[in-house]
Amino acid sequence: MPSDDGFIEFQGVTKRFADHRGAAIDVVEPLTLSIARGEFVVFVGPSGCGKTTVMRMVGGLETPSEGAIMLQGREITGPSREKGMVFQAYSSFPWLTVLGNVRFGLRYRRDLTAVEKDRIARHYLDLVKLTPFADFYVNRISGGMRQRVAIARTLAADPLVLLMDEPFGALDALTRERLQLQLLELQKTERKTVIFVTHDVDEAVLLADRVIVFSARPARVLRDLRVGALLPAERSLDLQESATFRQLRQEVLALIRDEEERTEAAELAAAS
């Protein structure tokens, strides 16, 4: 049973899609889950398992087929500024400058004056260390910087929950590491509730307070690992060398591998 003080509550949430013949495909099995305020939750699982769908339902970009998702006790019915989203690709607008993109996060706030919006935008630009690039168009900056622009823009909008859909998935390994550390750094001051989807197990264990491992489609929670209780609060890349980290990583990897082998066997059986 979900606890009463859950910040985000999944209450028996399912999702079915129709395939090209109109037959129903179960993507998410009844899911009941509770996420606390300020928690950094990472969803991992075999590819195509429905973890992104679960996150998109929190964002209001998909509607549950059954059940409901509550945010601070109110049911999520559609997208809004309360649920900020960072995508892997096309995350920032090419027709706007770096500062323009961050300021876009505040565009639909009626409670702020133009001066305040400018100040907040510059603050978040500074937080992701992009102030020198304020007037650059985003096509002029690297992929890693573009993702930082997207993060700054989403934070500037001051969402209750930050949803990140493989935000570092398209970056090279070194840039990805740098951004992971910067995100941890940001999280120290911002203390946002984050749902982060990735297929990179190292990334999951490094960033998370809590790793949720999903099964192959239809998605079901295989393991709910509170890594925050096992790892030090101060995270660094050296942590990856520690025994605890490696053990956690092995545990998650083994679960995902089993799932992937199981689905492949099932697909083979279905094909023959």
Next chain:
Amino acid sequence: MRPVEAAIRDRAATATKPGAHDGGGGTVASAPTPRQEKAWRGLFRFRTPVRPDIELWVGIGAFAIVLGAWLLATESQLVQPQFLPSPLAVVEAWWGLFQNDYLSDIGISVGRVWIAFAASAVIAIPLGMLMSSYRAVGAFSEPLIDFVRYLPVPALVPLTLIWLGIGEGSKIALLWIGTFFQLVLLIADDARRVPKEFIETGRTLGAGDWALMKDVLFRAMLPSMVDSLRVTLGWCWTYLLIAEIVASNSGIGYELWTARRYGKTPEVFAGILTIGIIGLASDQLIRAGHRRAFRYLA
């Protein structure tokens, strides 16, 4: 630009080492010689980019070859001037036309094209965006537009004449029909190609439908939309000629048709070239504007 600069630098480097040959002996001879290549070689290599000024000269060369062949054919009197007048006769005819208030004919034609084109763009842009945004609008209007799109425009000339007479109205209506139905589908496609991540980002930042269309969809599709407009503007000129030939007493098409009636082949050529030049100029103008306005894409 890069390989050329590199080649120049390499050449300069070898030139500033005069003592190299009388010095160390065998090692110098084995040093690799810098690859110096003519910049135009890339023209003949599969999918190889070439310097823009070289491309421009090739394009000018194409015009020169056509003009040369034309001169050769007429000056050698291989072809009767009644069929193919010499370029000089065409220039003369052109001069004559301009003496005879050809500019106002051009003005009238350009005006017709722009009024009709603006009228179709003003409706096609919002309608195309709505068609891609709301299935109600799309499902309702797409089959209808597709049907009209396949009607040959000349077949509609009698109707426009019956409905609107032989005044400006019928000409502009014909041009409008010829461009609007094509343009609206192109615009809808441009809107559809905007990545859904852009729309969803807008949504999660608190944008409503109207704000999404204005601040995200329109801005994201603008560069490809301008391209669609440029292409349809060209088609508009095609229909202008049909409209002006059928029923008109002014405009480039009218002058062209009148010249034919009196067997004045040089004037016919002058008319055709006028349209070609206006077309080329407006196309290049829009392209240049596109490059300037959408510098952020580079």
